[in-house]
Amino acid sequence: MALLDIRTYGDDVLRKKSGHVEKVTPELVQLAEDMLETMYEAAGCGLAAPQIGKNIRLVVIDISRPDDGDEKHPFIMFNPEWEEEPDSEPVTVEEGCLSIPEIWINVTRPGKVTVRYTDEKGEAREINHCEGIFARAIQHESDHLDGKLFVDKISPADRSLNESKLKKMAKKKG
Numbered sequence: 001m002a003l004l005d006i007r008t009y010g011d012d013v014l015r016k017k018s019g020h021v022e023k024v025t026p027e028l029v030q031l032a033e034d035m036l037e038t039m040y041e042a043a044g045c046g047l048a049a050p051q052i053g054k055n056i057r058l059v060v061i062d063i064s065r066p067d068d069g070d071e072k073h074p075f076i077m078f079n080p081e082w083e084e085e086p087d088s089e090p091v092t093v094e095e096g097c098l099s100i101p102e103i104w105i106n107v108t109r110p111g112k113v114t115v116r117y118t119d120e121k122g123e124a125r126e127i128n129h130c131e132g133i134f135a136r137a138i139q140h141e142s143d144h145l146d147g148k149l150f151v152d153k154i155s156p157a158d159r160s161l162n163e164s165k166l167k168k169m170a171k172k173k174g
């Protein structure tokens with residue numbers, strides 16, 4: 001196990017489209033486990049491969065709260081694809097990202113989704129009726145695989161409120 005460096009806003013790797021994973025190898029499973037360890041260490045509930053510098057379609061998610069004594073419940077998802085369910089309603093809540101530290105801003109997203117992905121054993125999986133933080137994490141992490149960040153989805157008012165913080169963060173990358 002190893003802790004990985006989390007790339008931050010302004011890093012080009014966060015803006016690239018990630019490539020499809022053809023085969024789940026032991027090396028990729030190890031990478032996913034290192035991503036989970038990195039995510040737990042940073043007290044996040046999701047992490048996508050571009051955030052640790054790899055443009056491949058891999059995300060890890062755990063919405064349990066191990067810090068509060070909950071049992072861990074990790075998901076490793078290769079090539080995740082989600083779709084909104086017919087009775088889904090839009091939900092607006094504050095969202096953050098380990099690559100954009102200390103910024104929390106309202107984002108509206110579909111409230112209920114189905115996700116399909118390949119698990120760490122290389123098996124196809126489908127989870128229906130994902131809601132709450134889980135539905136949000138699936139969408140947020142999937143966005144990372146297409147080079148999108150949550151700050152792309154905020155209102156113009158929130159954008160101008162946070163513009164200088166974001167510019168400063170991007171500048172630090174040089």
Ligand code: NI
Nearest residue numbers: 096097098099
């Ligand atoms: Ni993120």
